[in-house]
Structures are given as C-alpha cells and as structure tokens.
Amino acid sequence: MSVKIKICGVTRVDDALVACELGADLIGLNFYRPSPRYLSLESAREIKQAVAGRAALVGVFVNAERGYVERMLSELALGFIQFHGDEDENALAGWPVPTIRAYRLRSEPPADLIRRSRADYVLIDSYDPALFGGTGRALPLALLTGIDLRRTIISGGLGPDNVAAAVALNPWAVDVASGVESAPGLKDPSKLRSFIVNAKSSR
Numbered sequence: 001m002s003v004k005i006k007i008c009g010v011t012r013v014d015d016a017l018v019a020c021e022l023g024a025d026l027i028g029l030n031f032y033r034p035s036p037r038y039l040s041l042e043s044a045r046e047i048k049q050a051v052a053g054r055a056a057l058v059g060v061f062v063n064a065e066r067g068y069v070e071r072m073l074s075e076l077a078l079g080f081i082q083f084h085g086d087e088d089e090n091a092l093a094g095w096p097v098p099t100i101r102a103y104r105l106r107s108e109p110p111a112d113l114i115r116r117s118r119a120d121y122v123l124i125d126s127y128d129p130a131l132f133g134g135t136g137r138a139l140p141l142a143l144l145t146g147i148d149l150r151r152t153i154i155s156g157g158l159g160p161d162n163v164a165a166a167v168a169l170n171p172w173a174v175d176v177a178s179g180v181e182s183a184p185g186l187k188d189p190s191k192l193r194s195f196i197v198n199a200k201s202s203r
Contacts, residue, residue: 002200003167003199005025005174005195005199006027006028006153007176007187008028008058008155009028009060009181009185010047011039012047012186012187015187018187019192020051022197024055026079026173027051029044029057029076031059032060032061035062037184037185044072044076045075048076057076058078059073059076059081060084066091073095080097081098083119089117098120099120099121101117101122102124102155103124104125108143110124110147111147114148121173122151122152123175124144125139125156126138139158141162150172153171153174154173155176159179160195164201179195180192180195
C-alpha cells in the first residue's frame with residue numbers, strides 16, 4: 001500500500017491545486033493564528049472549492065475551543081481534525097471524522113505515546129520549545145526504527161532529500177510544510193513534485 005502524502009500549511013489555491021495534481025492525499029489547513037501559515041475561514045473556503053474532493057482536508061488546530069473546531073468542521077466538511085497543541089486526550093473524543101494527535105518528540109522513542117493515544121492517527125513531529133510545528137527542525141528518524149507505524153504520520157524537517165528514509169519506516173503517511181516552501185506558507189512547485197515523487201516511489 002502506498003504511503004499517504006500530507007502537504008500541510010497550504011495557504012493558496014494555486015498551491016493546493018498543484019499538490020492535488022501531483023498526487024497529494026491530504027491538504028493541511030492551519031487555523032492557529034500565530035502561525036505564518038494561518039488561514040481565515042474565507043481563504044479556507046476558496047481552497048476547499050478548488051480542491052473539490054481530490055484530496056482530504058485536514059484542519060490543524062492548536063489549543064482551540066471545541067466550538068471553533070466544530071464550526072470549521074461544519075463549514076469546510078473537513079476530512080480529518082488534527083490537534084497540534086497541548087490538548088488532553090478528552091479533546092479527541094466525540095468527533096464524526098478521524099482525529100490526528102500530534103506529539104513533539106525530544107529524544108524519547110514514541111512507541112508508548114502511539115499505543116496509548118485515543119486518536120485515530122498519531123503525528124510525530126520534532127520538538128521546539130516555542131513553536132507548534134512547521135519549524136523545519138529534523139526529527140531523528142532513528143527514534144522510530146522498529147516501531148509499528150501503521151497509524152502514524154511522520155513529520156518534522158522532512159523534504160525531498162530525506163522523505164525516502166521516512167517512507168522506509170513504513171508509516172501511514174508523511175507530512176511536510178516548510179520543506180517544500182520558498183517562504184513560509186508559499187509552496188514551491190518543484191519541491192512539491194520532488195517530495196511527492198520521492199515519497200511515492202520509495203515503497
């Protein structure tokens with residue numbers, strides 16, 4: 001089974017269309033206001049209309065109120081909800097779509113985190129003391145060796161040059177934001193193509 005490709009932090013219709021044309025499976029829409037990849041509801045609606053079901057939309061939230069998440073889910077027909085902050089496990093309960101729980105690793109192997117999580121999928125990201133994802137900081141892939149990653153998304157510093165090594169660990173999906181950008185929130189078509197081709201051809 002081919003690895004899923006998640007292109008996160010998409011802010012422009014053109015970038016979403018290119019990602020879909022190249023074979024992305026998931027488009028991440030960031031609703032965390034301090035992020036340079038933050039999207040308003042209006043911009044997110046435009047991307048939703050352009051994508052038109054060719055890829056699943058993932059709403060990315062950081063410590064958001066449940067009512068806000070519910071509104072985005074309803075307005076945009078999100079396919080997944082990603083919790084990327086300090087939410088507890090109770091925040092994952094009661095959603096009508098699959099949930100993704102992000103964990104930012106320091107140096108500990110994540111096997112216990114993956115096993116205990118109530119989320120449908122677990123995203124493993126690199127740790128930054130101030131930022132919630134999109135840092136470009138590389139995740140030590142050695143931490144994931146020998147772990148069952150069938151419901152795991154590998155993130156954290158991935159790009160065209162190292163995505164094959166991540167795919168070799170047999171995750172459910174790989175995730176990229178800054179690794180395919182020319183500037184924060186602005187995707188580079190050639191980097192997108194290289195990332196997706198390298199990921200899809202590596203399993």
